[in-house]
Amino acid sequence: MTQACETGIFTLTPLHCGTGQAFGAVDLPIARERHTRFPIIPSSSLKGVLRDAATRAKDGSVVNDDTIKRAFGPRPPRPGEPEPLTPGALIFTDAQLLLFPVRSLSRPFYWVTCPLAISRWRRTRHSLGLSVMDMRVPESDDDGVYTSFPLKGGPLVLEDAVVQTTGLKPETDWLGDLLKQWCRLLPGSAEEAAGIPKATVCIPDSLFTDLVVRTTPVNARIQLTDGKTTDRWQAENREEQKGNLWYEETLPSECLLSAFVAQREGKENMLQVAKAALTSSTANGCHQIGGNASVGQGLCWWNLEQAQTTETNRS
Numbered sequence: 001m002t003q004a005c006e007t008g009i010f011t012l013t014p015l016h017c018g019t020g021q022a023f024g025a026v027d028l029p030i031a032r033e034r035h036t037r038f039p040i041i042p043s044s045s046l047k048g049v050l051r052d053a054a055t056r057a058k059d060g061s062v063v064n065d066d067t068i069k070r071a072f073g074p075r076p077p078r079p080g081e082p083e084p085l086t087p088g089a090l091i092f093t094d095a096q097l098l099l100f101p102v103r104s105l106s107r108p109f110y111w112v113t114c115p116l117a118i119s120r121w122r123r124t125r126h127s128l129g130l131s132v133m134d135m136r137v138p139e140s141d142d143d144g145v146y147t148s149f150p151l152k153g154g155p156l157v158l159e160d161a162v163v164q165t166t167g168l169k170p171e172t173d174w175l176g177d178l179l180k181q182w183c184r185l186l187p188g189s190a191e192e193a194a195g196i197p198k199a200t201v202c203i204p205d206s207l208f209t210d211l212v213v214r215t216t217p218v219n220a221r222i223q224l225t226d227g228k229t230t231d232r233w234q235a236e237n238r239e240e241q242k243g244n245l246w247y248e249e250t251l252p253s254e255c256l257l258s259a260f261v262a263q264r265e266g267k268e269n270m271l272q273v274a275k276a277a278l279t280s281s282t283a284n285g286c287h288q289i290g291g292n293a294s295v296g297q298g299l300c301w302w303n304l305e306q307a308q309t310t311e312t313n314r315s
Contacts, residue, residue: 003271004128004262007278008185009041009095009289010301011257014217014250017041017290026218027246033094036116037213039251041095041289046259047072049289049302050092054277062276071270089267090274095259096120098182099200100212101252105157109254111200112158114208115140118178121258128260133181135174138202146202148175159215161207175202182256187285187303196256218249250297261304278304 016030017040023029031040051072057063073088098121099111115138125132138144145156145163156163179200183193203211223244261274278285290298 003269004130004260005271005275006125006130006185006305007046007095007259007261008182008301008303008305009257009259010186010303011251011253011255012286012299012301013253013296015041015255015290015298015300016248016250016292017045025247026249028248030216030249030251033096037209038097038117039212039216039255040097041251041257041259043092043094043259045289046095047090047092049287050274050277053287054273057277057280062272063280067270067273070268071273087264089264089270091262091264093124093260093262095257096124097212097255098258099196099256100208101254102158102211102215104159106154107199109199110158111196111254111256112203112208112211113200114203114205115142116205117208118202124258124260128262133177135177137174137178140205143204145204146175148179148200149198156201158201158203158207159211161211163203175200182258185256185258185303185305187301216249217252218247221246221248275304278302 016028018028019031031042032038033040051068054063054068054071058065071088071090073086076085096117098117099113101109102112104110118137119140122132122137138146147156176197179197183196186193261271263269263271285301285303287300287302288298289300289302292298
């Protein structure tokens with residue numbers, strides 16, 4: 001059975017992993033799955049960040065130049081170099097969205113998830129031989145709304161969507177158990193682990209899709225000329241300086257995503273290299289993912305679950 005482990009990525013600041021092309025009025029949209037339109041972090045981004053972390057975490061034993069090469073594959077050869085490209089021992093998946101923050105009237109925000117996100121997460125863990133807790137989860141066509149907290153009367157407002165009290169279902173054990181497992185993807189000292197189980201709502205797939213499409217932040221970015229304007233005519237050399245204005249989408253802070261790192265069949269076990277890279281390169285498991293690092297974007301907790309090959313509990 002292929003060895004694998006799950007990693008949890010919690011966005012501390014807005015994150016931009018782009019697609020390299022404009023979409024509608026947004027010049028730099030974030031990466032999304034085409035069929036669900038859920039935001040993702042591409043596996044290529046995760047592999048690059050982890051390889052860089054491994055390079056900075058070299059200790060001469062578990063992580064060194066040779067193990068990095070065997071785990072991630074060699075870097076692209078320079079012109080004239082004979083070394084061919086070969087695959088590394090580690091396989092990375094895209095980071096898929098589990099929890100998304102949405103504004104509300106009764107508190108600053110709630111985390112939301114949906115049956116589709118839950119079922120895909122469970123299916124992936126099962127496929128990779130990781131344990132899956134027995135629980136009854138709603139089907140993807142379930143229009144019910146489940147909360148991890150008791151509602152104190154009145155409707156629940158999520159952004160501009162109002163879920164009437166009559167449409168709410170009572171607190172259920174399966175959601176609390178699920179959130180406890182998801183919270184284990186965060187670093188042990190993360191205070192959010194205590195907050196997520198008390199402020200999460202499972203909503204229908206259609207509403208979840210609408211919210212993650214409409215409510216991701218889109219900000220105007222401006223590059224100014226020397227004269228602090230978008231355009232400036234320089235009379236002394238009769239040249240016009242051109243500034244720039246573009247609109248950029250980001251994944252908001254407080255999102256929780258899940259990605260998996262697996263061991264390629266027939267290769268030596270290199271999962272310990274990934275674990276050492278994440279735990280030794282930075283303090284408190286904080287890493288920078290995506291673009292705009294110089295303006296503080298992309299800071300994330302990236303926590304790696306201990307590798308396991310336990311049999312899956314079927315539900």
